[in-house]
Amino acid sequence: MNQVTLSDVQRAAARLNGVAHVTPVFTSSQLNIAAGAAVFLKCENLQRVGAFKFRGAYNAVAALPPDRTATPVVTLSSGNHAQGVALACRLLGRQAHVVMPGPVNALKRAATITYGATVHEAADRQQGDRMLGALLEETSGVHIHAFNDPLVIAGQGTAMLEFLSVVPDLDVVLAPIGGGGLLSGACVAAHGVKPGLRIYACEPIGALDAIQSVRENRIVPMTNPCTIADGLRSSVGDMTLPILHAHLSGFFTVGEHEIVEAMRFAFERLKIVIEPSSAVALAPVLRREPALHDQRVGVLITGGNVDLSAFFPTFLRKREPAP
Amino acid sequence: MNQVTLSDVQRAAARLNGVAHVTPVFTSSQLNIAAGAAVFLKCENLQRVGAFKFRGAYNAVAALPPDRTATPVVTLSSGNHAQGVALACRLLGRQAHVVMPGPVNALKRAATITYGATVHEAADRQQGDRMLGALLEETSGVHIHAFNDPLVIAGQGTAMLEFLSVVPDLDVVLAPIGGGGLLSGACVAAHGVKPGLRIYACEPIGALDAIQSVRENRIVPMTNPCTIADGLRSSVGDMTLPILHAHLSGFFTVGEHEIVEAMRFAFERLKIVIEPSSAVALAPVLRREPALHDQRVGVLITGGNVDLSAFFPTFLRKREPAP
Numbered sequence: 001m002n003q004v005t006l007s008d009v010q011r012a013a014a015r016l017n018g019v020a021h022v023t024p025v026f027t028s029s030q031l032n033i034a035a036g037a038a039v040f041l042k043c044e045n046l047q048r049v050g051a052f053k054f055r056g057a058y059n060a061v062a063a064l065p066p067d068r069t070a071t072p073v074v075t076l077s078s079g080n081h082a083q084g085v086a087l088a089c090r091l092l093g094r095q096a097h098v099v100m101p102g103p104v105n106a107l108k109r110a111a112t113i114t115y116g117a118t119v120h121e122a123a124d125r126q127q128g129d130r131m132l133g134a135l136l137e138e139t140s141g142v143h144i145h146a147f148n149d150p151l152v153i154a155g156q157g158t159a160m161l162e163f164l165s166v167v168p169d170l171d172v173v174l175a176p177i178g179g180g181g182l183l184s185g186a187c188v189a190a191h192g193v194k195p196g197l198r199i200y201a202c203e204p205i206g207a208l209d210a211i212q213s214v215r216e217n218r219i220v221p222m223t224n225p226c227t228i229a230d231g232l233r234s235s236v237g238d239m240t241l242p243i244l245h246a247h248l249s250g251f252f253t254v255g256e257h258e259i260v261e262a263m264r265f266a267f268e269r270l271k272i273v274i275e276p277s278s279a280v281a282l283a284p285v286l287r288r289e290p291a292l293h294d295q296r297v298g299v300l301i302t303g304g305n306v307d308l309s310a311f312f313p314t315f316l317r318k319r320e321p322a323p
Numbered sequence: 324m325n326q327v328t329l330s331d332v333q334r335a336a337a338r339l340n341g342v343a344h345v346t347p348v349f350t351s352s353q354l355n356i357a358a359g360a361a362v363f364l365k366c367e368n369l370q371r372v373g374a375f376k377f378r379g380a381y382n383a384v385a386a387l388p389p390d391r392t393a394t395p396v397v398t399l400s401s402g403n404h405a406q407g408v409a410l411a412c413r414l415l416g417r418q419a420h421v422v423m424p425g426p427v428n429a430l431k432r433a434a435t436i437t438y439g440a441t442v443h444e445a446a447d448r449q450q451g452d453r454m455l456g457a458l459l460e461e462t463s464g465v466h467i468h469a470f471n472d473p474l475v476i477a478g479q480g481t482a483m484l485e486f487l488s489v490v491p492d493l494d495v496v497l498a499p500i501g502g503g504g505l506l507s508g509a510c511v512a513a514h515g516v517k518p519g520l521r522i523y524a525c526e527p528i529g530a531l532d533a534i535q536s537v538r539e540n541r542i543v544p545m546t547n548p549c550t551i552a553d554g555l556r557s558s559v560g561d562m563t564l565p566i567l568h569a570h571l572s573g574f575f576t577v578g579e580h581e582i583v584e585a586m587r588f589a590f591e592r593l594k595i596v597i598e599p600s601s602a603v604a605l606a607p608v609l610r611r612e613p614a615l616h617d618q619r620v621g622v623l624i625t626g627g628n629v630d631l632s633a634f635f636p637t638f639l640r641k642r643e644p645a646p
Contacts, residue, residue: 024347045594107591264635268430271368271596271627304594311634312587 004150004243006192009157009185012059016158019091020055023047023159025166030269035285038296040170042163045274045304049083049111051231052159052182052302053146057084059155060144061092072097074141076132078104079231080303081146086115097135101128105230107307147181148237157185163298164193172292174252175300176280177201177210178232180240182302187247198249200291202281204229204259210236211251214244229259231277231303250291252284262286263306273304327566329515331477332484332508335382339481342414343378346370346482348489353592358608361619363493365486368597368627372406372434374554375482375505375625376469380407382478383467384415395420397464399455401427402554403626404469409438420458424451428553430630470504471560480508486621487516495615497575498623499603500524500533501555503563505625510570521572523614525604527552527582533559534574537567552582554600554626573614575607585609586629596627 026041044052061073072095075085082098089096096117100109101124112119120135122128136143145152159182164170173190175183183201190197203211206227213220213236225233236244254262262279265286266272274282278301285297349364367375384396395418398408405421412419419440423432424447435442443458445451459466468475482505487493496513498506506524513520526534529550536543536559548556559567577585585602588609589595597605601624608620 050592050594260635264631267596267631268629269373271373273590273594273596306591308587308590308634311631312583 004153004157004185004188006188008150008154009161009189009192012055012151012154013158013161015059015062016055016155019058020158021047022162025163026270026272028270034265035292035297036288037285037292037294039285040163040167040296040298041301042159042298043272043301044159045272045278045301049080049087050303050305051080051084052156052300053080053084054087055158056147056149056152056155056181056185057081057144058088058091060149060151061085061088061094063151064094064142069093072139072141073144074132074135074139075099075144075146076101076128077146078102079108080305082108082112082117083115085144086112086117090116097139097141099128099131099135101125105307107309108305145237147179147234148239150239152181153185153188153239153243155185156182157189159300160186160189161193163300164190167296167298168194169296170197170298171295172198172200173298173300174200174202174281174284176229176232176277176302177203177236177244178277179234180210180236180244182300184240184243186300187243191247199247200250200252200284201244201248202252202254202284204232204280205253205255207232208253211253213241214248217241217245227259227276228256229276229280231275232280252289254280254283258283258287272301273306274301275303275306278302278304327473327476327480327508327511329511331473332480332512332515335378335474335477336481336484338382338385339378339478342381343481344370345485348486349593349595351593357588358615358620359611360608360615360617362608363486363490363619363621364624365482365621366595366624367482368595368601368624372403372410373626373628374403374407375479375623376403376407377410378481379470379472379475379478379504379508380404380467381411381414383472383474384408384411384417386474387417387465392416395462395464396467397455397458397462398422398467398469399424399451400469401425402431403628405431405435405440406438408467409435409440413439420462420464422451422454422458424448428630430632431628468560470502470557471562473562475504476508476511476562476566478508479505480512482623483509483512484516486623487513490619490621491517492619493520493621494618495521495523496621496623497523497525497604497607499552499555499600499625500526500559501600502557503533503559503567505623507563507566509623510566514570522570523573523575523607524567524571525575525577525607527555527603528576528578530555531576534576536564537571540564540568550582550599551579552599552603554598555603575612577603577606581606581610595624596629597624598626598629601625601627
């Protein structure tokens with residue numbers, strides 16, 4: 001079993017040094033008043049590819065044996081991991097094959113192709129898994145899983161290390177949970193340097209498998225996720241689950257309207273673009289969860305890749321004066 | 324005639340110290356590639372009240388005689404200056420009366436009221452001017468103009484001083500032009516410390532009075548502005564015009580679709596929310612104006628107060644899965 005340690009996260013930080021952005025930590029007096037707490041936002045929406053996923057992907061690709069640079073990287077993702085792997089491979093001179101199970105977001109596909117990856121579209125997850133197997137065989141490639149990989153977990157943990165280096169006296173940290181890659185990496189990093197920090201997982205009510213999995217300490221598969229938080233539709237993995245079970249202090253669940261309201265708060269008041277998955281971790285702060293009252297609360301803002309194509313045309317139309 | 328000097332801007336900076344945010348300067352490799360230049364964004368959308376206007380308003384209110392704190396402040400603005408005056412007065416313990424000529428943005432009215440100001444709605448600009456006069460008489464208040472005021476101009480100039488302290492080797496600066504308060508303050512500040520800096524005014528094609536005014540060195544009144552850049556519909560003033568005429572290197576005009584595309588670039592790629600008036604200064608960079616090629620280009624991102632209320636409801640509806 002591959003255990004992930006603080007040293008792994010520190011090694012990842014060394015690999016990412018000068019490559020990943022050291023993202024800023026935002027504060028806002030308006031947010032503090034709304035939350036009844038001192039809130040710190042680690043803005044991974046400002047990370048390369050617009051999400052923390054670049055960290056884990058780059059760490060995993062950079063750790064591949066240098067004598068086999070011709071070996072392509074193969075992954076399955078229709079989201080931010082796809083872009084992370086694509087950019088990491090471009091930077092490190094490797095070919096990337098990305099299987100995208102539908103429905104595919106046109107913007108994320110376009111970005112992944114822009115970074116130089118070959119995209120293979122699959123009708124659904126099942127067909128995607130079959131295509132992934134076939135591609136691995138055909139290309140003799142190496143598979144980098146979106147979260148169930150110790151190097152990916154360690155890479156994501158670097159965001160938490162940075163966060164605590166800027167705000168060492170946090171009481172609580174909130175992060176969204178999908179497959180658990182970011183959160184498990186954050187647990188290892190945070191408790192490696194600050195054992196008493198309380199870490200909470202945040203999950204949409206419409207995709208409530210991870211909380212159940214951690215409670216029961218077994219993988220409860222996700223069935224029919226129904227949430228706008230498209231980054232949180234995965235089930236946890238057998239590498240992330242034991243870390244989460246050991247480290248988490250608790251959970252917050254949020255509804256779909258709360259997700260939209262938290263996005264809206266970020267856009268309108270904080271002037272930053274966050275994606276629905278990030279809003280899942282901001283929503284408990286905005287509804288003033290009692291456990292956060294008067295605490296120093298860190299929130300991992302995981303990404304900012306929102307499809308805004310529906311917005312801008314209406315914006316111009318709406319503002320054009322009547323003839 | 325009240326001339327504004329670098330010393331005035333420096334005095335304003337001292338007043339604003341610890342009160343206004345020192346806003347961050349953003350860079351983005353994606354933006355640099357798109358622009359064919361090294362671009363630096365001074366993010367006044369992250370300023371208090373969501374716009375640079377807080378600087379000038381606070382400087383003007385803070386400079387009022389301290390022995391007359393009971394004297395109310397009266398202003399006319401339906402935009403960011405309204406919020407700036409309202410917050411400045413709250414912080415400095417003064418009553419604020421804000422006349423808002425219609426059509427009034429509900430969000431800006433609500434924010435102005437939240438900051439404690441009394442809002443007086445006028446049907447249009449003419450009625451607004453009459454109400455302003457009546458209020459000044461009735462309350463024995465002091466008028467703080469949105470841009471044609473040396474203290475306001477000096478306050479806005481502090482954004483440029485900060486900008487050059489972080490990026491001293493800029494070649495060019497772009498800013499949008501409405502009444503010219505920000506741009507004239509920026510001219511005084513910039514040429515006070517860096518006389519060779521080229522400064523360009525950016526104006527929507529649908530509101531092309533300022534460029535004509537500066538060219539002819541006389542105030543050409545704005546007639547029937549037709550642009551989504553709602554912050555740029557004013558004519559220049561007799562205090563801002565001579566500064567602009569003396570300091571500007573040139574102009575860029577932009578179309579309405581370019582404004583929307585620049586907003587979109589900021590939202591989707593940079594993950595920051597900017598208002599249409601700010602996008603007016605980003606658009607020339609994105610269309611690769613020849614004068615900016617390979618230069619170190621500073622852009623004053625003036626504000627982030629966009630009405631997004633049309634977006635979020637459709638967002639949730641759009642993403643809800645079919646039954």
